[in-house]
Amino acid sequence: MWLKTRGEVLENREVAPSVMKMLVLAPGAVQSLRPGQFFHVRWQEWSDPFLRRPLSAFSSDKQSGTLGLLFRVVGKGTSAMRRLAAGSHLDLLGPLGNGWPGPERGHAIMIAGGIGVAPLVMAAGQYAAAGVKVSFLLGATTAGDLLATHDILATGASLSIATDDGTEGHHGFVTGLLPGAIAATPLGDTHVLACGPGPMLRAVQAISKDAGVDCFVSLEQRMGCGAGACLGCVVRTSVPGPLYRKVCADGPVFDARTVVIEDV
Amino acid sequence: MSNTTSHERLADRPEGLQTGCSGPLAVSIGSLSLKNPVMTASGTFGYGREYAGLFDLALLGAVVVKGTTLNPRDGNPPPRVVETPSGMLNAIGLQNPGVEAFLATELPFLREQHVPVILNIAGHTAGEYEEIARRVDGAPGLSAIEVNISCPNVDEGGMTFGVSPKLSAQVISCVRGATRLPVIAKLTPNVTSIVEIARACVDSGADAISLINTLVGIVIDLKKKRPVLGNVTGGLSGPAIRPVAVRMTWEVSSAVPVPVIGMGGISTAEDALQFIMAGATAVQVGSAMFANPLAPLEVIEGLDKYVRDEKVASFKDLIGTARR
Numbered sequence: 144m145w146l147k148t149r150g151e152v153l154e155n156r157e158v159a160p161s162v163m164k165m166l167v168l169a170p171g172a173v174q175s176l177r178p179g180q181f182f183h184v185r186w187q188e189w190s191d192p193f194l195r196r197p198l199s200a201f202s203s204d205k206q207s208g209t210l211g212l213l214f215r216v217v218g219k220g221t222s223a224m225r226r227l228a229a230g231s232h233l234d235l236l237g238p239l240g241n242g243w244p245g246p247e248r249g250h251a252i253m254i255a256g257g258i259g260v261a262p263l264v265m266a267a268g269q270y271a272a273a274g275v276k277v278s279f280l281l282g283a284t285t286a287g288d289l290l291a292t293h294d295i296l297a298t299g300a301s302l303s304i305a306t307d308d309g310t311e312g313h314h315g316f317v318t319g320l321l322p323g324a325i326a327a328t329p330l331g332d333t334h335v336l337a338c339g340p341g342p343m344l345r346a347v348q349a350i351s352k353d354a355g356v357d358c359f360v361s362l363e364q365r366m367g368c369g370a371g372a373c374l375g376c377v378v379r380t381s382v383p384g385p386l387y388r389k390v391c392a393d394g395p396v397f398d399a400r401t402v403v404i405e406d407v
Numbered sequence: 408m409s410n411t412t413s414h415e416r417l418a419d420r421p422e423g424l425q426t427g428c429s430g431p432l433a434v435s436i437g438s439l440s441l442k443n444p445v446m447t448a449s450g451t452f453g454y455g456r457e458y459a460g461l462f463d464l465a466l467l468g469a470v471v472v473k474g475t476t477l478n479p480r481d482g483n484p485p486p487r488v489v490e491t492p493s494g495m496l497n498a499i500g501l502q503n504p505g506v507e508a509f510l511a512t513e514l515p516f517l518r519e520q521h522v523p524v525i526l527n528i529a530g531h532t533a534g535e536y537e538e539i540a541r542r543v544d545g546a547p548g549l550s551a552i553e554v555n556i557s558c559p560n561v562d563e564g565g566m567t568f569g570v571s572p573k574l575s576a577q578v579i580s581c582v583r584g585a586t587r588l589p590v591i592a593k594l595t596p597n598v599t600s601i602v603e604i605a606r607a608c609v610d611s612g613a614d615a616i617s618l619i620n621t622l623v624g625i626v627i628d629l630k631k632k633r634p635v636l637g638n639v640t641g642g643l644s645g646p647a648i649r650p651v652a653v654r655m656t657w658e659v660s661s662a663v664p665v666p667v668i669g670m671g672g673i674s675t676a677e678d679a680l681q682f683i684m685a686g687a688t689a690v691q692v693g694s695a696m697f698a699n700p701l702a703p704l705e706v707i708e709g710l711d712k713y714v715r716d717e718k719v720a721s722f723k724d725l726i727g728t729a730r731r
Contacts, residue, residue: 144460145460145461146461147461147700147701185698185699190493190494190645190646190674190698191492191493192490193490193491193492193493193494193495193645193646193694193697193698194488194490194495194697194698195697195698220490234699236700364485364486365485365486365487365488365489365490365635366488367488367495367497367694367697368451368457368696368697368700369697370457370458370700371453371457372451372452372453372457372458372696373450373451373453373488373497373499373697374453374473374482374487374499374502375487375488375497375499376485376487376488377482377485377487377502378485379484379485385481386481386482387481387482387485387502392457405485407486
């Protein structure tokens with residue numbers, strides 16, 4: 144069950160160009176939080192920007208009651224959130240959405256592009272703690288844009304890096320690392336968790352399908368209520384049943400075989 | 408009641424507000440008596456299920472549910488919403504499970520919430536509106552029908568009817584003939600004379616008018632060089648449209664003898680009072696829900712405080728005061 148809670152910003156700093164890491168004290172919000180869920184965030188009382196911003200949970204600590212958010216500054220909402228100083232308040236709806244499937248097999252491949260790393264780091268920690276061997280594939284346009292590498296390594300996952308310009312790791316898209324990672328794990332004992340831009344997720348979807356590996360993708364869409372009421376944030380399905388499913392309430396995590404991934 | 412100051416406490420304490428229909432905020436819409444004049448606007452509250460965990464729905468004056476059609480509808484391709492200055496465009500396209508699923512699944516749930524339920528209906532033809540009204544007539548727990556002749560996001564039906572006095576009258580007559588429930592006509596602002604449409608609806612048997620639905624707009628994605636919304640156009644809602652909505656509430660309530668339910672950018676009790684003073688008997692809170700899901704309760708609480716602070720004997724005395 145989700146709640147409406149008030150959080151206090153403890154820290155808000157730029158960890159890469161135009162990427163902020165915010166630590167929020169919000170004990171009520173994190174108690175039932177699962178990796179892959181998100182919060183629908185509002186930071187002001189006035190009417191412009193009008194809508195909340197959906198942000199994945201990047202980290203949480205139930206004991207201290209803190210929630211970590213990692214977000215890229217892209218528009219006027221995130222620009223305003225960039226300026227929030229310690230002591231500011233956030234209005235949080237959540238935790239919302241389904242989150243990633245739990246750790247059930249011996250291996251998992253997590254693949255993230257850019258800010259898509261945000262919902263995967265908690266999953267890496269949860270999986271590693273459950274004894275799953277996690278291969279984390281992380282991509283960015285250039286070395287300076289790589290995010291959360293220390294957080295990923297701290298989970299115990301093995302980390303492979305790709306940069307579009309070749310300044311670190313594999314020279315090219317992170318999806319170039321996926322076939323090798325799949326080949327290196329026992330078939331039937333692994334699945335892929337992915338988050339990133341549309342073209343990347345479509346490539347991950349196709350590679351996983353060809354390899355016969357289960358794949359789960361975390362999607363984003365322009366969102367209204369966040370609670371499943373307004374039907375604003377749908378994704379088209381590719382299987383029998385309802386033509387559209389709600390990213391906020393049925394997702395944001397979907398079985399990659401069931402959805403048509405578009406660029407947002 | 409005088410110490411009910413925060414919405415969190417209000418949500419926890421159903422007895423914190425008047426729940427009977429004789430309290431200071433009580434109003435009537437035709438034969439329908441409401442304990443307070445604040446409803447959720449159709450399309451912003453689903454079938455109530457999504458918010459029932461957050462607060463007691465019985466605190467609301469009424470729940471107006473998602474626009475429901477005879478058969479299930481898939482809705483429009485995404486993106487379906489986009490933010491605009493102090494508002495948003497939506498083009499959901501009436502995605503809904505159809506009237507039979509409403510009767511089988513949603514209405515029984517809502518009945519247990521002990522809140523008046525108003526069903527918003529939409530159709531491709533006047534006959535479809537009539538058929539929905541006939542199927543729900545007498546359904547336990549249903550209090551009224553809001554006839555959506557104003558949805559801008561579907562190819563057929565919806566606003567196609569609401570821009571024509573003749574077609575509006577035809578739909579309202581059909582619904583009127585098929586139900587004993589109060590009939591509310593929900594009007595579109597995308598017309599030359601909303602008063603003319605309102606008169607046609609009242610002459611055809613509407614017990615009340617609700618207004619306004621959304622204003623048609625487009626937002627262009629500069630990177631993709633095409634409209635953001637999958638449907639190209641969408642309906643504008645939010646604080647940006649409030650003065651237009653208050654003006655139309657003023658015009659229509661001056662012209663017709665039935666209650667007007669005002670909506671369009673209401674987030675606070677102060678916003679609601681503008682509609683009431685312009686002539687509305689009740690209000691609906693819509694997209695403000697997305698920014699603040701407790702907005703309807705805060706509006707009720709604020710109205711309650713207002714009538715006490717201003718020593719208003721009855722809320723009804725406030726209706727249309729700005730026009731006198």
